[in-house]
Amino acid sequence: MTDTQSLPGGSLMGEPSETGRFGEFGGRFVPESLVPACFELEAAFRTAWADPAFHAEYEALLRDYGGRPTPVTECANLSKQLGIRLLLKREDLTHTGSHKINNVVGQALLTKRMGKQRVIAETGAGQHGVATATAAALFGLDCVVYMGEVDVERQALNVFRMRLLGSEVVPVASGSRTLKDAVNEALRDWVANVESTHYCLGSVMGPHPYPWMVREFQRILGAEAREQCRAVLGRDPDVVAACVGGGSNAAGTFSGFVDTDARLVGVEAAGGAAIGRGIPGVVHGMKSFLMQDEHGQVAEAHSISAGLDYPGVGPEHAHLAASGRADYPSAGDEEVLRAFELLARSEGIIPALESAHAIAWVVAAAERGELAPGTTVLVTLSGRGDKDVAQVMDMVNARTS
Amino acid sequence: MSLEDHLRARRDAGRKLLVPYVTGGLGDDWVETVRALAAAGADAIEVGIPFSDPVMDGPVIQQASERALHAGATPGGIVRALSGVDAGVPLAVMTYYNLVFRAGHERFASSLATAGIAGCILPDLPLDEAGEWCAAADAAGVATILLAAPTTPDDRLAAICERSRGFVYAVGVLGVTGERSSLAASATVIAKRLKAVTDRPVLVGVGVSNAEQARQVAEAADGVVVGSALVRRLLEGAGPEGAAAFVAELRAGLDG
Numbered sequence: 001m002t003d004t005q006s007l008p009g010g011s012l013m014g015e016p017s018e019t020g021r022f023g024e025f026g027g028r029f030v031p032e033s034l035v036p037a038c039f040e041l042e043a044a045f046r047t048a049w050a051d052p053a054f055h056a057e058y059e060a061l062l063r064d065y066g067g068r069p070t071p072v073t074e075c076a077n078l079s080k081q082l083g084i085r086l087l088l089k090r091e092d093l094t095h096t097g098s099h100k101i102n103n104v105v106g107q108a109l110l111t112k113r114m115g116k117q118r119v120i121a122e123t124g125a126g127q128h129g130v131a132t133a134t135a136a137a138l139f140g141l142d143c144v145v146y147m148g149e150v151d152v153e154r155q156a157l158n159v160f161r162m163r164l165l166g167s168e169v170v171p172v173a174s175g176s177r178t179l180k181d182a183v184n185e186a187l188r189d190w191v192a193n194v195e196s197t198h199y200c201l202g203s204v205m206g207p208h209p210y211p212w213m214v215r216e217f218q219r220i221l222g223a224e225a226r227e228q229c230r231a232v233l234g235r236d237p238d239v240v241a242a243c244v245g246g247g248s249n250a251a252g253t254f255s256g257f258v259d260t261d262a263r264l265v266g267v268e269a270a271g272g273a274a275i276g277r278g279i280p281g282v283v284h285g286m287k288s289f290l291m292q293d294e295h296g297q298v299a300e301a302h303s304i305s306a307g308l309d310y311p312g313v314g315p316e317h318a319h320l321a322a323s324g325r326a327d328y329p330s331a332g333d334e335e336v337l338r339a340f341e342l343l344a345r346s347e348g349i350i351p352a353l354e355s356a357h358a359i360a361w362v363v364a365a366a367e368r369g370e371l372a373p374g375t376t377v378l379v380t381l382s383g384r385g386d387k388d389v390a391q392v393m394d395m396v397n398a399r400t401s
Numbered sequence: 402m403s404l405e406d407h408l409r410a411r412r413d414a415g416r417k418l419l420v421p422y423v424t425g426g427l428g429d430d431w432v433e434t435v436r437a438l439a440a441a442g443a444d445a446i447e448v449g450i451p452f453s454d455p456v457m458d459g460p461v462i463q464q465a466s467e468r469a470l471h472a473g474a475t476p477g478g479i480v481r482a483l484s485g486v487d488a489g490v491p492l493a494v495m496t497y498y499n500l501v502f503r504a505g506h507e508r509f510a511s512s513l514a515t516a517g518i519a520g521c522i523l524p525d526l527p528l529d530e531a532g533e534w535c536a537a538a539d540a541a542g543v544a545t546i547l548l549a550a551p552t553t554p555d556d557r558l559a560a561i562c563e564r565s566r567g568f569v570y571a572v573g574v575l576g577v578t579g580e581r582s583s584l585a586a587s588a589t590v591i592a593k594r595l596k597a598v599t600d601r602p603v604l605v606g607v608g609v610s611n612a613e614q615a616r617q618v619a620e621a622a623d624g625v626v627v628g629s630a631l632v633r634r635l636l637e638g639a640g641p642e643g644a645a646a647f648v649a650e651l652r653a654g655l656d657g
């Protein structure tokens with residue numbers, strides 16, 4: 001048995017404080033109309049998460065419907081090229097094609113428990129929207145997904161998938177017309193319909209209990225990966241990396257390794273680097289790092305990846321950064337595109353543009369000698385790239401023409 | 402006189418209270434609009450400091466905020482402009498918490514006090530998170546007006562009234578700001594629930610859109626806050642005179 005107390009981060013990634021704090025970050029900064037719903041959700045989650053019957057149902061669904069456990073794949077070709085040992089946790093192989101399904105199955109079960117008939121969601125890349133629409137179809141719930149107009153256009157395939165699944169997709173025309181604005185609109189809907197509606201938030205962000213609850217629903221990813229790494233490597237990896245938008249795939253991954261000696265790396269998009277370029281602020285119900293101007297107006301993020309095109313980040317990541325347990329470098333659009341192509345060609349795996357950020361960081365870190373030869377690296381491949389193929393095709397064509 | 406003393410005195414004299422809302426920085430003549438509203442019968446005026454991500458606001462106030470920000474409105478600029486207004490009735494600002502957090506609690510509170518602004522409404526700072534700000538605002542002599550919602554349970558309602566200063570802002574309908582064709586039943590219900598637990602002035606806002614609705618809800622409440630219906634008129638070019646005419650209409654409705 002490992003002694004979790006003496007290892008770095010042994011006290012990290014547990015339950016937040018009563019007010020939903022991870023260190024100084026988190027909280028419940030929402031309009032009064034929503035506060036009782038946050039309390040209700042917290043109570044429902046606590047009860048469910050302490051109930052073996054809930055766990056059994058959640059795990060059975062993720063197994064029989066969601067395709068878990070997902071494998072860990074050792075990338076022989078790319079490892080050789082980079083001089084390291086690279087393993088991928090394959091969330092791209094889940095039903096609906098990303099880690100988002102883990103969270104959504106949990107929240108859909110909770111929605112049932114709370115007796116609500118309608119769910120709403122925000123989505124950037126559309127993966128969370130698709131996962132929510134999928135669960136809504138399975139459980140017979142009404143579902144409305146808010147999506148920025150820019151993302152509706154660049155993730156058109158996922159918009160159609162959501163509509164096929166019977167959900168309504170509402171394009172959001174305000175602000176930067178991306179993920180931030182989709183969250184605003186979902187919150188506005190929730191304020192109006194809070195008594196009948198569960199807000200199925202897609203990442204470890206928002207007001208308490210979401211950052212904690214979503215991390216718990218993603219914990220399964222990290223727990224599997226830890227066992228699988230031990231089976232493959234005979235020990236824990238040296239480095240564990242994942243991309244960070246709101247931070248849910250990274251939080252799930254890190255939760256499996258926070259009490260090991262592994263270096264934890266969350267890779268932000270250069271144009272959406274809340275930790276890299278932001279300072280503490282409060283938006284979307286949480287206190288966290290936030291890209292903003294000198295007056296406190298929220299900045300617009302800019303990234304080719306719709307899922308990482310967000311000026312904030314989940315509060316637990318702010319805390320992990322502040323405490324030094326994890327670090328949060330960023331990757332730019334060009335290197336991400338190269339990593340996308342590199343993984344496709346060297347391993348036959350087309351990653352989501354979001355996940356390609358984590359690959360891009362590994363490539364750059366290996367090339368500049370930050371990863372010593374033989375370093376073992378686990379990357380969570382949070383999703384598959386089908387949704388991005390049309391967008392990448394345009395970019396590649398533009399580059400060669 | 403504090404915001405609350407002012408409002409209590411007027412209420413106790415038998416007057417129904419009218420607090421119109423305008424977005425600061427909307428149009429070159431917005432400061433003039435503030436003065437015109439006071440002259441037209443407002444008992445206090447709520448001025449919005451525009452924020453990039455106003456989650457409690459519907460399309461009208463979102464659009465007003467966007468326009469004002471586009472025209473270069475800043476929190477400091479709006480507060481400075483208000484310091485010269487001398488409207489004759491108390492002013493309160495309404496904004497979102499990040500602008501306060503970014504400036505720093507003490508600094509923001511003292512800038513309001515220096516400008517002679519009597520109150521502050523932060524719709525995304527609920528009771529449980531309001532402690533630090535309230536302490537700074539109290540110390541600076543600025544009233545923190547808290548919101549109570551139709552979903553707020555009774556015990557929490559009492560705690561909100563206890564901690565609120567100036568008045569208690571009763572959210573009349575589940576939803577964001579915006580006009581409604583009729584007054585929601587929830588408006589009268591929340592007003593009555595609040596009146597049963599507090600002696601502070603109780604004003605209903607969100608979804609109060611015209612003189613008739615104001616009159617109706619003021620049967621249970623001490624007064625109303627009217628925002629979107631007024632801001633829509635300003636967006637349509639009503640100007641200070643048009644705004645004043647609408648407020649006079651509301652006044653007449655309340656005075657019966």
Ligand SMILES: Cc1ncc(COP(=O)(O)O)c(C=O)c1O
Nearest residue numbers: 127245246247248249307382383
């Ligand atoms: C495949 C994929 N990875 C990552 C993300 C980013 O979300 P998070 O940081 O919560 O994992 C998204 C979000 O849309 C996504 O679709």
